[in-house]
Structure formats: structure tokens, C-alpha cells
Amino acid sequence: DCLSVRDQQGSTPIHLAAEFQGADSMQFFKSVLGSDCFHQPGNCQRTAIHQAAMNKKTNSCLKWLVNECGTDCLSVRDQQGNTPVHLAAWKQGADSMQFFKSVLGSDCFHQPGYLQETAIHLAAMNETNSCLKWLVNECGTDCLSVRDQQGDTPVHLAAWKQGADSMQFFKSVLGSDCFHQPGRFQRTAIHCAAENEATNSCLKWLVNECGTDCLSVRDQQGNTPVHLAAFCQGADSMQFFKSVLGSDCFHQPGCVQRTAIHWAARNEATNSCLKWLVNECGTDCLSVRDQQGNTPVHLAALFQGADSMQFFKSVLGSDCFHQPGRFQRTAIHCAAENEATNSCLKWLVNECGTDCLSVRDQEGDTPVHLAAFCQGADSMQFFKSVLGSDCFHQPGRFQRTAIHQAAMNETNSCLKWLVNECGTDCLSVRDQRGKTPVHLAAWKQGADSMQFFKSVLGSDCFHQPGYLQETAIHLAAMNETNSCLKWLVNECGTDCLSVRDQQGNTPVHLAAFCQGADSMQFFKSVLGSDCFHQPGCVQRTAIHWAARNEATNSCLKWLVNECGTDCLSVRDQRGNTPVHLAAWKQGADSMQFFKSVLGSDCFHQPGRFQRTAIHCAAENEATNSCLKWLVNECGTDCLSVRDQQGNTPVHLAAWKQGADSMQFFKSVLGSDCFHQPGYLQETAIHLAAMNETNSCLKWLVNECGTDCLSVRDQQGDTPVHLAAWKQGADSMQFFKSVLGSDCFHQPGRLQRTAIHWAARNEATNSCLKWLVQQLGRSCLLKRGFNGITAAHLAAQYQDVETLSFIVDLLGVSVLDLRDASHFLPWKRKSVADYAKLNSRHGSQLTRWIAERRHQQRSQSEKTPTVPLHEDFYQVTNPQxxxxxxxxxxxxxxxxxxxxxxxxxxxxxxxxxxxxxxxxxxxxxxxxxxxxxxxxxxxxxxxxxxxxxxxxxxxxxxxxxxxxxxxxxxxxxxxxxxxxxxxxxxxxxxxxxxxxxxxxxxxxxxxxxxxxxxxxxxxxxxxxxxxxxxxxxxxxxxxxxxxxxxxxxxxxxxxxxxxxxxxxxxxxxxxxxxxxxxxxxxx
Known part of the structure; x- marks a missing residue:
């Protein structure tokens, strides 16, 4: 019986022995349990055969199991879609591949698995390249051009995981052009080699082969190989870059305006790169902020150890640790979020004093809250020793205490320690949304935490409703693993699976949305198949929710096989079928599955807003593989079909996807499609300006010319206005480089300029800050329709940090600046009035305004100020x-x-x-x-x-x-x-x-x-x-x-x-x- 006991990940001793021992152990298991034990699924639904395929020491176990269980066992897929063939290509050598060929033939090497990766892709990530070379010789060089779901070929993957020898091999069979082909995130093999943590031999070889220009190529996120190597490699790579490029390359900004120094501060493996760069570039580089407001000091506190902090102190002094960065977090806050070690946190507290632990970030959390979320019991013991136990009861963001935060920690050591320290009453405290630590732990932790709660509170705690009337069972159904869910159902009975939350969903719906096929099999075993047809929120069944599952489509496939294909024609309240939802949230593999069971007609059926599966695939933010597959399947005419609002898939992809989709559209439709107006007469360029990233916008401007940025939609806005509303400072810098600063003064809808729209940007204030820096603080007072200024809009849509920034520039009296919305002056709204309308930060802003005005009144006698009024300019000296x-x-x-x-x-x-x-x-x-x-x-x-x-x-x-x-x-x-x-x-x-x-x-x-x-x-x-x-x-x-x-x-x-x-x-x-x-x- 001891051989059937499962660990926390679901593996038995049989699974582990298959991965780490030889055939002799398998023969022993057969003698005491029989052969059935080899087919039992464990971690990630892997059988003993899957585990034997990952055995790095020997393949004797794998061969024995195949001979014992039959070759069919090699076709069984794990939870991620990989067979033992894929796993052996990843972990073993050419001998295993020869064995597979002898029993299955060569076709097995071309079968796609996880992320549409074939055995050749997995072999490219193997520590040795013997398997890769054998497969290329066996399957032909065409296999090296096959892309996985993320766009990478085996060339990219080998550059990431192997050495220069593989690159020489690729050159000999493909030539050097293959190294310049873009893959995932538009990264070439040179980018991938810069991410190779094992060696930089591949990177050096490629630079010598391709020339130093390859080091200036930016990926989709704006990073060059210099940035990526600073993040993943050591000082030797930096010395190499200096020798071929000079030191200027280290100051070039990349993704979120991070230089190589920022990325080196994020290097978890070593700080040698960071130290070398500071010595090379000077200490000023440590004061440069990225787009989020962090310096390398903040980032190193978040990802590195105490040694980096000692280094910063030696070159900058201790003041640097108190400087606020993103979310107004200091280095101490960042160190409390360091998941790898708490050495940095302890060192900073000893250096800066315990007062630093009481400083709150923008969201109200102290380092105590953050460490409870990210670190272990040792940090809690440290806090107790320097602050006492009261600190664990202080509320932070969402009124959550350290106990709430510890309940969301990946490990539960911190939670157990706090409950033992603070008493079980702390488990009944509700956060702002009504959740207790029991709810949060059911969502984020495993069965062990549930057993702990039962031992100290009893089982009743699992039935208490929280946010949206969700019980612990509902939360456990949204957990990434299902161990917690299974334990709770066994403990509370199957009736708990029929309880609906406020939106009408049961745990069955939520598990279909967040978990895999194993949970569905479990539900069938305890409830039967009828539970999958019950409607929940917006009349969606478990099949609809499984189609929205972004982690895996195993749940969707299992449900269709179980419930029949008719379930794919059922529409939710909005008119969408599971086909529409899967096109929106999943990849090409789901579309291939639908075609196999329904045919291609299902992709043309209209759903919500008269959108077909092609429209939905164009809104898929995770991948465009689904969109490309559908266009190849349905023909390019499907890209001209308009939804109810007048948008085509081209418009929607410009809004939700990246430059790669635009390149694809150009290749099949030409560039004219980007100029076609859709909803509100907006072109693809307008929609790209509202995309969360600006790669698509930049590509379109380079393709269509800068004139496209002057085209106004039906409401009078240009892409400049829309990007100021939805994107960051990088887009503004781009506009300035191609149009000049005048474009920021052009009025659009409601006579609002780019500054007004940047003030409405709820995602980031980087755009507003950049524009003020460029245009001067007075741009905050420019009036649009009804006399509304950017200061009014920022108060209504942004947070305390932004309003503080404005007040620091214009004085406290700006809070009294009124709009012109009413003909009676006393009925016009002030900036402070607009802050009360802020749905996200209103209460926080109101408190801050009261505090700031109080400070102003107490200082007014010492420092007379000139009130800022709409009819007065600021007074300066000299005047x-x-x-x-x-x-x-x-x-x-x-x-x-x-x-x-x-x-x-x-x-x-x-x-x-x-x-x-x-x-x-x-x-x-x-x-x-x-x-x-x-x-x-x-x-x-x-x-x-x-x-x-x-x-x-x-x-x-x-x-x-x-x-x-x-x-x-x-x-x-x-x-x-x-x-x-x-x-x-x-x-x-x-x-x-x-x-x-x-x-x-x-x-x-x-x-x-x-x-x-x-x-x-x-x-x-x-x-x-x-x-x-x-x-x-x-x-x-x-x-x-x-x-x-x-x-x-x-x-x-x-x-x-x-x-x-x-x-x-x-x-x-x-x-x-x-x-x-x-x-x-x-």
C-alpha cells in the first residue's frame, strides 16, 4: 500500500523510481503490484512511462516499460499534451530516438505536443545536442523551419539552451540566414542566445558570424541582445559587448525604458554583471528610473541578495534605499517581495532601522504585508523580533492583514506560523471584499492548508460565503491545482458542488474555467455528466467555461468527448458558442479539434455583436496562432467581414494583438486594409493606438506613413489622442520623433488635447508626466470643453501619486481650480470635487487632499503662497x-x-x-x-x-x-x-x-x-x-x-x-x- 501513497504533486514512488532508477525497479513493482501501476497518472497526468522518458541517467527503464506495456503507451499525452516521445527528446539521447523509430516509425517525431512543439523542438532544448542532430538527419532540414505556437523554431530554442556547436551545425545545413529569422516576441537566434543562462559561447559565436549589427536589433518589447544578456548572463558578456560596441550600448533604453543596468539588477543568478556595469558606467546609472519609476536599486532589492545592497551602500550611501519607486515602494518594500531570499530584507532593516517597516506603499501595504505574501516563516519571526506581533494585525491593501497575505503565499509555512502566533481568531477577519484567510488559501494553496484549517477551526469554515457569495469550495475550484478542491469535496460532501455564487456559477463551472480534465473526471465520478450541462453566469455551461480556459484545452476536449458535439452549438446569453470563446482565449489546436468534430462551417457562425470565430480570434491577446490558422482554413475573405459595429478582424487585431499580426495581414491583404474605417470611422491605426502595447502602432506608422496619425475618427480624435489615453510615455516619444511636439497641442473630442487624454489614462501616469516635462507645467491648466483641464481629469481618473505630482508642480491651490461646467460660478466643480468622482481611488484621494490642505494651513504663516486661480498665473522670483x-x-x-x-x-x-x-x-x-x-x-x-x-x-x-x-x-x-x-x-x-x-x-x-x-x-x-x-x-x-x-x-x-x-x-x-x-x- 505504501507504493500507492501520493506526494503533494500527485506522484507515487513508482513515478519517481521511473524517473530516477532503472529497469530493475520496474520489474520489482510488477512483481508486487502487476503492470497496471505503470498506467496510473501522477503529476501533470504523467504515467510511469512519461517519467521514465525524463530519466537522464538511463533509458533502460523506458525500454523495459514499452516492451511490457506495449507501444500504445507512447501515444498517451500528459496534461500539457506531451507524449513520452517528446519528453525523451527533451531529456535523453539519440539512442532513445532510434528505439522510438524502431517501434513507431519516424512519424512520431513530427507530432505536436505542448505549445505545438514537436520532438525536434524538445531536442533543441536538451542539454546535449546528440538527439537534435540525429533527428535532423532522420527527418530532414525542413523540420528546423517548423514553428511552435509561440513562433519559435528549433534554431531559436537551441540558441537558448545549447552551445556554439549547435549553431555551427545549423549553419552547415541551413546557412547563416536562419539566425536572423524572428520568432517569439520577434526575437532572433541572437536574442535567444543572449538569454542562454548556461553559456555565452553561443552568443559570441553568433555575433562573430552575423556581425555586430545583430546586437542592435530590438525584439517586440524593445530589448536588444545586450539587455537580455544583462538579465541572464554575467560580466563576461558585458566585457564582450564593450569590446565590439563600446560602452554606449549599456545606456540604451529597452522594454519599459530599462537600460542594461536595470536588467542586470534583475539578474537572479549573479550580481557580477551589475557590479561590472556600475564600475564601467559610473554610479549615476543607478539613479536612472525605468518607465515604472524603479531604479536599479529597487530591482536588485527585488531579485538579488544582501551583497548587492552592501555594494549600493558603498557607492551611493544609505539614502538610496528610502527613495520611492513604482507604487511608491522603497528598496525595503522590494526586498520584502524577494521570493528567493530574505537576506536582503534583513540587511536593509538592520541598516535603515525598523521604522522603514512601517512605511506604506501607494496601495497601503507595508513590507510586513509584502513579505507575508512572498516569503516564509523566517521573515515573520524576524519581524516579531524587531516589531512585536501587533504588526501582523495591521490592515493594508483591501484591508488585508499579514495573515490574509500569507494565505495567498505559494507555501503555507508563513500562514501556519502566523496562526500559531496570532491565534485562530485571525482566520475569521474579513478583508474589504469579504474574504477570510480561509477563502484566500483555498484559492492559492493546497490540501495541506485545508487540513490545517480543519484542525483549528473545524469544517464549518469551508461553507462560509465571502466575495460574490463564494465559499472556500468555489475558490478551490479556481486554484491552479485541484488537490485542495478534491480534499474539500471529500470533506464537505458533493452537495457543496451545487452551491451557486452570486453570479450563478457552481464550483463545476469555475473548475472548467481554471483547471484541467482531471477535475472534470473527478466531477463525473461524484456527480455524473449532467452537471456539465447546467447553466451558470450568462447562461454558460461548463463547456463554455472550458472554452475560456487559457491554461489548457484538455478540459474542453474531455468535455466534448464526454457530452457530445452538440454541446458546442449551445449559445450563452450573449450569443456565443464554445467555438467563439475558444477562438478568443485558446490556440490553433482547439480550432483543429473543432474542425475534426464539426467541420469548418462552425467558424463562420455569428455570435455576440455578429462576430465570427475569426473576429474572436483577432481579439485573442495571448496568441495569434488561432487567427492565422483560421485565415488559412477559411480564406482571406473572412478578414473583410464586418461585425455589428462595423469592425473587421483587422481592426480588432490592431486593438488586441501585436506587429506580427499586422505583418500577416499585409502578406495576405496588402496595406490598404489598414486604412479602412470601422466603428466610429476608426482605422486600424486608431485601434492600435488603444492597444496595451505600442509595437503594433509603431509598425503601422512605419508601414503607412506619418500622415495616418493625423486622420481623425468620427469624434475628432487622432491616434495621438487615443495613445495618450491608453498607452505610455514611449508612444509619446515616438510621436515626437516623427511629428514633433505640435501634435500634442492639437484639440480632439471635447476640445481635449493629448495632455487631457493622458490625464484620463488609468493604466499609467508615465504619459502625463512625460508630456508635462516636455510642454511645461502650464499644459495641465489648458482648458477643454466646459473649462475642464488635465488637472481635473487626473483627479477623476488617476491615483494619489499623480495628484501629488500635479500639486507639487502647481501648488495646493490647484485643488480649488474650477471648471466652467455651470453658468453660476459657485456651482462649478473644483479639482478636489473631481477627485470625489474617482471610482477607484476616491476615498484615498479625499484623505490625501485633506492632509495636504492641513499641511498647507500649518505652513502658511511661514511660507506665504500666491493662490492659483484660473485668472492668475504663477508668481516667480525673478518675476x-x-x-x-x-x-x-x-x-x-x-x-x-x-x-x-x-x-x-x-x-x-x-x-x-x-x-x-x-x-x-x-x-x-x-x-x-x-x-x-x-x-x-x-x-x-x-x-x-x-x-x-x-x-x-x-x-x-x-x-x-x-x-x-x-x-x-x-x-x-x-x-x-x-x-x-x-x-x-x-x-x-x-x-x-x-x-x-x-x-x-x-x-x-x-x-x-x-x-x-x-x-x-x-x-x-x-x-x-x-x-x-x-x-x-x-x-x-x-x-x-x-x-x-x-x-x-x-x-x-x-x-x-x-x-x-x-x-x-x-x-x-x-x-x-x-x-x-x-x-x-x-
């Missing part, structure tokens, strides 16, 4: 920058007279603006060329960033040119258009003055006319034509004010009166300014 250009001497040929008395004007302006704390620069009697040089030099000055406003006096004779433009005249009679001079200081050209008032006083005679003032609050399309069409009256960029004298006489009085006035938004006015409108002074 502003003042340029004075005075031309009073004219040559005889100029046709102009000397401007006598202008020195007095200059003196008066100088005195006034010194009194107003302006920095003053003057130039007397410049030529037109010298004026240009002076202004060009000024706009580049770094000093401008320190000033809150800009004033320019143009004192000269003036007249209109033949185009009707107002000009000043230099001493030789050459004209300079005023607006051309002012254009040098637009935000797109001079970002340091973005959002700051720019006032041009033109003391140049231009006739006797006067201009009307543009009234605030009117949109451009509401203005009279003479206003809307005159750029001098309504400039294309706000914050400009032009002041002209009315008559052809010197008018210093008018000039000085206007010098104290500026407006928001921009306006053009006349000398009788005070009579025509009233403006607040700043």
Missing part, C-alpha cells in the same frame, strides 16, 4: 524676463526720420520692470539680422525656465507690408513682421515659456485703427469671422498678448499703462484698453 529692442537712428536711404526722445521711453520701461523684479536685456539700433540673432539666443537661454513671464518691447517705426502684416522697420528700412518675431517664443519652439504670459509691446506707428478684445469663454467657432480668421487677434497658441499704439505718433503713456496688464487666455487689444475691457492684473 519675468524683459527684452527691450529700441531703434531710434535711421539712415538717409531708409525713408524714416530719427525717433527723438525714445531714450526716455527706454529709461521709463527699465525702471518700471526693475521695480517689478524682472531680468532686463537691451539692444540698441540692431539690424534685422541682429534682431533675429538676439531673439534666437534668448529663446534658447536656460534662464527662461526660472521666470514666470516674458515681455518684449519693440520700439521702432512701423507699417504694414504688402501682405498686410504689421512690421517694425530697422535703421536701414528693412521690415520685420511682428508675428514672425513673436513666433520664436511659441511653446513648441520655446518650451521653457509654455503656459507663461508672453506680452509684446509694439511702439511702432501703424495707422489710426483699433482692435476689439477677444472675450474670454468663447470657443473659436463662436467668434465673429474677423476674430477667428485673424491670427493677430486670436493667436494659434494661448498666453500671447500683443499691444499696438492706435496712431502714427509716439505713445509712451499707452505703452506703460498696458505694461501692468496680462490676460488668460490670450487677447489682442488697443491703446484705449481700460475703456474696452477689464482684466485682472498679475
Amino acid at each position: 519675468g524676463f524683459c527684452l527691450i529692442i529700441n531703434i531710434n537712428t535711421y539712415s538717409t536711404g531708409s525713408g524714416e526720420e530719427e525717433r527723438k526722445g525714445s531714450e526716455r521711453d527706454v529709461d521709463r520701461v527699465r525702471k518700471l520692470f526693475r521695480k517689478l523684479s524682472f531680468t532686463i536685456k537691451e539692444v540698441q539700433n540692431p539690424t534685422t539680422a541682429e534682431i533675429d540673432d538676439f531673439l534666437n539666443e534668448t529663446k534658447k537661454s536656460k534662464e527662461l525656465a526660472k521666470h514666470g513671464s516674458f515681455v518684449c518691447f519693440l520700439m521702432a517705426h512701423g507699417r504694414k507690408d504688402p501682405q498686410g502684416r504689421d512690421c517694425i522697420i530697422d535703421g536701414h528700412g528693412v521690415q520685420s513682421p511682428v508675428l514672425e518675431l513673436a513666433a520664436k517664443f511659441k511653446a513648441s519652439v520655446c518650451p521653457d515659456l509654455a503656459g507663461k504670459p508672453k506680452i509684446f509691446f509694439v511702439q511702432a506707428c501703424r495707422g489710426s485703427g483699433t482692435d476689439e478684445v477677444t472675450h474670454r469663454g468663447l470657443a473659436v467657432d463662436q467668434l465673429p469671422p474677423e476674430f477667428a480668421q485673424n491670427p493677430a487677434l486670436y493667436p494659434p497658441e494661448s498666453d500671447f498678448l500683443f499691444c499696438f499704439p492706435p496712431q502714427r505718433v509716439r505713445c509712451p503713456t499707452a505703452t506703460l499703462r498696458l505694461a501692468a496688464s496680462s490676460c488668460r487666455p490670450c487677447a489682442t487689444t488697443s491703446s484705449n484698453f481700460t475703456q474696452r475691457s477689464t482684466w485682472r492684473t498679475s
Whole structure:
């Protein structure tokens, strides 16, 4: 009986002996148990024959079992779809392959297994290459071009797992071109060799063979082989890169803006690479943040040990450990998430003091919560020794204590220790969603935790409802393994499997969604097959849920074989069949299965929104193998079929998939398909701008040209607006590189610019931060429809970190900035009001605003501040920058007279603006060329960033040119258009003055006319034509004010009166300014 006892993974001593011993043990088992024991499934549904195929020491056991059990045993698939042939190709040598050929023939080597990998793919991942070479010689070189489900060929896999000898072999049979072919994530063999943790011999050989240019090729995520080698290899590879590329390659950003130094900090195998890079690149590289806000210090704390922390202290000091990164987590938080070791955490606490353990991240968790989730009992004992037991009861994110977090830990040592320490009452505490540690452990841990709970609480705890009225049995049905589920059913009885949660699902539905065929067999044994036909949430049966199972399709296949093919025609409440759902969530193997049992017609049947299986496959975010298979099966016409909203599979794939799908569409349809409008007149480029990754967008722009980025959808938005809403800073940098910064100022729907949409981006604030850095903080105050600014939208859609960023830039008074949504001023909503509308972070934001205002009030006496109001600009010291250009001497040929008395004007302006704390620069009697040089030099000055406003006096004779433009005249009679001079200081050209008032006083005679003032609050399309069409009256960029004298006489009085006035938004006015409108002074 002892031979039938299973370990936690489901293996018996028979399975283990087959993997680690020889034929003699198998003969012994046969003598005491008979041959049936060899067919019993264990871990991953593997029989003794599967385990014998993974025996690295000998294949005697495998041969004996095949002779004993018959060759049919070699066709049995494990839970992942692999046969013993696949596993032996992975773990054994050529002798096993010869044996398989002798009993099965060569066809067995071409059969796909897990991820559509054949025996040749598995042999390419074998530690030795004898098996691979034998198979290539046996099956022919074509087998090296076969791609698995992820797009990799055996060439890619061997570069990842084997050495230079395999590469030389590939070159001899295929030539060097095979090394440049892209595979998974668009990675070539060089990328894969850079991920080879065993050796860098393969990488060096490939670089010498293919040239150093191959090291600059980026994969789909933006990483080069340099990034990947920093992540997977050691200092020797870095020295090699330096010798062939120089040190600059280490500073190039890759995925999420991580440099080689960031990736080296994530290298779990060694920190030699990190140390070498810091010594090579200097300590400044350790302060560079990735797109998520982490430095290499944070990443090393998360993935490495105490030695790296000691190294950082030696080169940076201890302050670096307190700097916040992603989610406002310090190095101590990151060290608490380190699953490999707690040495880093202990060292940091000893170095930084125990106070660091009370610091909360953005979500409210302390390092205690994070360590309970990621580490073991030893960390808990350490916390007790330095903080006492109270720390384990403190609530964090979702009101979860350390006990809740420990219940979600992969091991239960931490949970058991905490329960013994804190008492069993801690197991009854509910988090914000109503779950106890019992529910969470049923979801994430195994049967051992359930036995523990029974021993301390009894069985009743398993029936208590939590979130969505789910019991522990429901949660166990969503566990990746089913040991917990089986134990609970045996303990609580089969009636527990009929209990429905709030959405109408039973544990049977949930297990079909999350687990494999073994759970379905178990349900059949205790309930019968009828349970699989019972409808749950949105009228979905177990077959529907199995079709949504992303981990495996074994459950779906088993259910169809059990329930019959009619179950595949049943529609859920939304009109979808299991065929639609599997196309959305699974791979090509499921489509081949459907074809074999239903034929190809099932792929054309419309479901929800009139979408066919091809539409659904285009929305499959995990893989495009299903989409490609369906197009090859159904023909390219299926790509032109529109759903109810007008979208084709091309639109949907641009929204949900990557560049590889776009390349595929181009190969079968041509590029025109990307320009076809769909829902809301959006093209594939618009949809790609809303994709979570931007690889598809970049590919389409490179393919279709930058003009596609200016195309507006039905609502007036361009891809620039949509990407600001849904993507990160990398997309904005890309747009700037191909379009320039002007594109960020273009209004779209509701008069919202890219800045407004970035403020609505709920996935990341990197886009908003980047735009503010580029355009200046004033872009946060640009108003769209109803006077709504980016500050309002950020308060409504983003988190505390973003609002804190805005307040730090603009002051606490920005919280009182009101929109223009109501005609009564007191009914307009402030930024603080918008924060209350935030569905995700509202309560957190409200608390933070109250705290920040309290801090402001307590500091107000010491640090007076100027309130930020929609009618006021920020006050700075120095107040502003003042340029004075005075031309009073004219040559005889100029046709102009000397401007006598202008020195007095200059003196008066100088005195006034010194009194107003302006920095003053003057130039007397410049030529037109010298004026240009002076202004060009000024706009580049770094000093401008320190000033809150800009004033320019143009004192000269003036007249209109033949185009009707107002000009000043230099001493030789050459004209300079005023607006051309002012254009040098637009935000797109001079970002340091973005959002700051720019006032041009033109003391140049231009006739006797006067201009009307543009009234605030009117949109451009509401203005009279003479206003809307005159750029001098309504400039294309706000914050400009032009002041002209009315008559052809010197008018210093008018000039000085206007010098104290500026407006928001921009306006053009006349000398009788005070009579025509009233403006607040700043």
C-alpha cells in the first residue's frame, strides 16, 4: 500500500523510481503490484512511462516499460499534451530516438505536443545536442523551419539552451540566414542566445558570424541582445559587448525604458554583471528610473541578495534605499517581495532601522504585508523580533492583514506560523471584499492548508460565503491545482458542488474555467455528466467555461468527448458558442479539434455583436496562432467581414494583438486594409493606438506613413489622442520623433488635447508626466470643453501619486481650480470635487487632499503662497524676463526720420520692470539680422525656465507690408513682421515659456485703427469671422498678448499703462484698453 501513497504533486514512488532508477525497479513493482501501476497518472497526468522518458541517467527503464506495456503507451499525452516521445527528446539521447523509430516509425517525431512543439523542438532544448542532430538527419532540414505556437523554431530554442556547436551545425545545413529569422516576441537566434543562462559561447559565436549589427536589433518589447544578456548572463558578456560596441550600448533604453543596468539588477543568478556595469558606467546609472519609476536599486532589492545592497551602500550611501519607486515602494518594500531570499530584507532593516517597516506603499501595504505574501516563516519571526506581533494585525491593501497575505503565499509555512502566533481568531477577519484567510488559501494553496484549517477551526469554515457569495469550495475550484478542491469535496460532501455564487456559477463551472480534465473526471465520478450541462453566469455551461480556459484545452476536449458535439452549438446569453470563446482565449489546436468534430462551417457562425470565430480570434491577446490558422482554413475573405459595429478582424487585431499580426495581414491583404474605417470611422491605426502595447502602432506608422496619425475618427480624435489615453510615455516619444511636439497641442473630442487624454489614462501616469516635462507645467491648466483641464481629469481618473505630482508642480491651490461646467460660478466643480468622482481611488484621494490642505494651513504663516486661480498665473522670483529692442537712428536711404526722445521711453520701461523684479536685456539700433540673432539666443537661454513671464518691447517705426502684416522697420528700412518675431517664443519652439504670459509691446506707428478684445469663454467657432480668421487677434497658441499704439505718433503713456496688464487666455487689444475691457492684473 505504501507504493500507492501520493506526494503533494500527485506522484507515487513508482513515478519517481521511473524517473530516477532503472529497469530493475520496474520489474520489482510488477512483481508486487502487476503492470497496471505503470498506467496510473501522477503529476501533470504523467504515467510511469512519461517519467521514465525524463530519466537522464538511463533509458533502460523506458525500454523495459514499452516492451511490457506495449507501444500504445507512447501515444498517451500528459496534461500539457506531451507524449513520452517528446519528453525523451527533451531529456535523453539519440539512442532513445532510434528505439522510438524502431517501434513507431519516424512519424512520431513530427507530432505536436505542448505549445505545438514537436520532438525536434524538445531536442533543441536538451542539454546535449546528440538527439537534435540525429533527428535532423532522420527527418530532414525542413523540420528546423517548423514553428511552435509561440513562433519559435528549433534554431531559436537551441540558441537558448545549447552551445556554439549547435549553431555551427545549423549553419552547415541551413546557412547563416536562419539566425536572423524572428520568432517569439520577434526575437532572433541572437536574442535567444543572449538569454542562454548556461553559456555565452553561443552568443559570441553568433555575433562573430552575423556581425555586430545583430546586437542592435530590438525584439517586440524593445530589448536588444545586450539587455537580455544583462538579465541572464554575467560580466563576461558585458566585457564582450564593450569590446565590439563600446560602452554606449549599456545606456540604451529597452522594454519599459530599462537600460542594461536595470536588467542586470534583475539578474537572479549573479550580481557580477551589475557590479561590472556600475564600475564601467559610473554610479549615476543607478539613479536612472525605468518607465515604472524603479531604479536599479529597487530591482536588485527585488531579485538579488544582501551583497548587492552592501555594494549600493558603498557607492551611493544609505539614502538610496528610502527613495520611492513604482507604487511608491522603497528598496525595503522590494526586498520584502524577494521570493528567493530574505537576506536582503534583513540587511536593509538592520541598516535603515525598523521604522522603514512601517512605511506604506501607494496601495497601503507595508513590507510586513509584502513579505507575508512572498516569503516564509523566517521573515515573520524576524519581524516579531524587531516589531512585536501587533504588526501582523495591521490592515493594508483591501484591508488585508499579514495573515490574509500569507494565505495567498505559494507555501503555507508563513500562514501556519502566523496562526500559531496570532491565534485562530485571525482566520475569521474579513478583508474589504469579504474574504477570510480561509477563502484566500483555498484559492492559492493546497490540501495541506485545508487540513490545517480543519484542525483549528473545524469544517464549518469551508461553507462560509465571502466575495460574490463564494465559499472556500468555489475558490478551490479556481486554484491552479485541484488537490485542495478534491480534499474539500471529500470533506464537505458533493452537495457543496451545487452551491451557486452570486453570479450563478457552481464550483463545476469555475473548475472548467481554471483547471484541467482531471477535475472534470473527478466531477463525473461524484456527480455524473449532467452537471456539465447546467447553466451558470450568462447562461454558460461548463463547456463554455472550458472554452475560456487559457491554461489548457484538455478540459474542453474531455468535455466534448464526454457530452457530445452538440454541446458546442449551445449559445450563452450573449450569443456565443464554445467555438467563439475558444477562438478568443485558446490556440490553433482547439480550432483543429473543432474542425475534426464539426467541420469548418462552425467558424463562420455569428455570435455576440455578429462576430465570427475569426473576429474572436483577432481579439485573442495571448496568441495569434488561432487567427492565422483560421485565415488559412477559411480564406482571406473572412478578414473583410464586418461585425455589428462595423469592425473587421483587422481592426480588432490592431486593438488586441501585436506587429506580427499586422505583418500577416499585409502578406495576405496588402496595406490598404489598414486604412479602412470601422466603428466610429476608426482605422486600424486608431485601434492600435488603444492597444496595451505600442509595437503594433509603431509598425503601422512605419508601414503607412506619418500622415495616418493625423486622420481623425468620427469624434475628432487622432491616434495621438487615443495613445495618450491608453498607452505610455514611449508612444509619446515616438510621436515626437516623427511629428514633433505640435501634435500634442492639437484639440480632439471635447476640445481635449493629448495632455487631457493622458490625464484620463488609468493604466499609467508615465504619459502625463512625460508630456508635462516636455510642454511645461502650464499644459495641465489648458482648458477643454466646459473649462475642464488635465488637472481635473487626473483627479477623476488617476491615483494619489499623480495628484501629488500635479500639486507639487502647481501648488495646493490647484485643488480649488474650477471648471466652467455651470453658468453660476459657485456651482462649478473644483479639482478636489473631481477627485470625489474617482471610482477607484476616491476615498484615498479625499484623505490625501485633506492632509495636504492641513499641511498647507500649518505652513502658511511661514511660507506665504500666491493662490492659483484660473485668472492668475504663477508668481516667480525673478518675476519675468524683459527684452527691450529700441531703434531710434535711421539712415538717409531708409525713408524714416530719427525717433527723438525714445531714450526716455527706454529709461521709463527699465525702471518700471526693475521695480517689478524682472531680468532686463537691451539692444540698441540692431539690424534685422541682429534682431533675429538676439531673439534666437534668448529663446534658447536656460534662464527662461526660472521666470514666470516674458515681455518684449519693440520700439521702432512701423507699417504694414504688402501682405498686410504689421512690421517694425530697422535703421536701414528693412521690415520685420511682428508675428514672425513673436513666433520664436511659441511653446513648441520655446518650451521653457509654455503656459507663461508672453506680452509684446509694439511702439511702432501703424495707422489710426483699433482692435476689439477677444472675450474670454468663447470657443473659436463662436467668434465673429474677423476674430477667428485673424491670427493677430486670436493667436494659434494661448498666453500671447500683443499691444499696438492706435496712431502714427509716439505713445509712451499707452505703452506703460498696458505694461501692468496680462490676460488668460490670450487677447489682442488697443491703446484705449481700460475703456474696452477689464482684466485682472498679475
